Amino acid sequence: MPVASGIKDRELTAERLLAASAKNSFDPLKDIDWDAPLLPDTYFINEKRCTLYGTRTWARMSPAQRVDLTRHEVASTASVGIWFEVILMQLLIRHAYDQDMTSRHIQYAFTEIADECRHSTMFGRMIEKFEAPNYGPGRYAHELGRAMKTIGFGIQTFAAALIAEEILDSAQREMMQDETIQPLVRDVSRIHVIEEARHVRYAREEVVRRSPRLNRAELEFSRLVIARSAHVIAHHLIHPNVYAAVGLDPKLARREALANPYRDETMRAWARRLVAFFEETNLMGGPGLLLWRRSGLVPRDYRPPVAPAR
Numbered sequence: 001m002p003v004a005s006g007i008k009d010r011e012l013t014a015e016r017l018l019a020a021s022a023k024n025s026f027d028p029l030k031d032i033d034w035d036a037p038l039l040p041d042t043y044f045i046n047e048k049r050c051t052l053y054g055t056r057t058w059a060r061m062s063p064a065q066r067v068d069l070t071r072h073e074v075a076s077t078a079s080v081g082i083w084f085e086v087i088l089m090q091l092l093i094r095h096a097y098d099q100d101m102t103s104r105h106i107q108y109a110f111t112e113i114a115d116e117c118r119h120s121t122m123f124g125r126m127i128e129k130f131e132a133p134n135y136g137p138g139r140y141a142h143e144l145g146r147a148m149k150t151i152g153f154g155i156q157t158f159a160a161a162l163i164a165e166e167i168l169d170s171a172q173r174e175m176m177q178d179e180t181i182q183p184l185v186r187d188v189s190r191i192h193v194i195e196e197a198r199h200v201r202y203a204r205e206e207v208v209r210r211s212p213r214l215n216r217a218e219l220e221f222s223r224l225v226i227a228r229s230a231h232v233i234a235h236h237l238i239h240p241n242v243y244a245a246v247g248l249d250p251k252l253a254r255r256e257a258l259a260n261p262y263r264d265e266t267m268r269a270w271a272r273r274l275v276a277f278f279e280e281t282n283l284m285g286g287p288g289l290l291l292w293r294r295s296g297l298v299p300r301d302y303r304p305p306v307a308p309a310r
């Protein structure tokens with residue numbers, strides 16, 4: 001795509017996204033009833049999506065313990081969501097720093113950052129309401145995130161955004177429609193899905209514009225950074241302390257969760273759209289494939305389809 005038409009096209013997309021944001025945005029502090037009590041004996045995420053569902057430990061757990069584990073797992077995922085949104089906000093601010101601040105493209109970047117500020121506040125409130133700790137991704141991922149938000153640039157910004165946004169989006173689309181889970185989780189998911197659909201479009205189009213312009217070295221480096229980001233995010237959504245919080249041995253439970261075929265199925269289902277997009281944009285390949293296979297987001301014997309000639 002010629003650069004001039006790429007920029008025009010980018011401005012048109014941003015214009016549409018700004019109009020959609022003006023029409024349909026939320027203030028979670030006002031739009032969610034934070035005083036409504038949580039429902040008793042009600043899962044926080046569908047039990048089939050719990051990391052231990054179907055395992056031997058799950059069979060031994062009491063119904064109350066199972067519900068409690070879903071409470072902690074949703075809290076852990078939300079805290080990792082905040083961690084990731086903070087990284088993304090900094091990546092977007094750094095992206096804006098070098099661009100024309102009067103462009104629609106950058107005005108939409110500012111709008112997205114504002115959305116993320118509200119989302120992180122919303123997730124924080126939800127964790128507080130669940131009386132759960134701020135699990136976060138753990139120290140190692142926290143430090144990798146510090147490096148990413150400080151030096152990540154270009155296509156990496158938008159591809160990394162998509163990894164977290166698409167996985168969470170697939171999970172939350174299920175949650176917002178699930179009548180069997182806590183209404184608060186449904187409400188939070190609905191707001192996030194509506195606003196994130198715009199972020200996904202913004203990031204996808206930027207990846208489509210940028211990927212054909214990468215030279216061989218940039219392509220290989222970007223593939224590796226993207227694979228590493230996917231691996232870190234997938235492995236740290238659930239903090240091992242969620243198991244300790246419900247009286248289980250965290251090391252044993254985590255091992256069981258990582259070997260759980262139901263868990264594999266969940267992760268692959270949530271990553272399907274993301275992986276298909278990275279295949280289309282030639283971003284699956286090289287040594288990073290090993291990390292993808294280990295992430296649980298693709299089958300262990302995964303191979304990308306043959307890339308189109310460049």
Ligand SMILES: [Fe+2]
Nearest residue numbers: 085116119196
């Ligand atoms: Fe968000």
Ligand SMILES: [Fe+2]
Nearest residue numbers: 116165196199
């Ligand atoms: Fe987002």
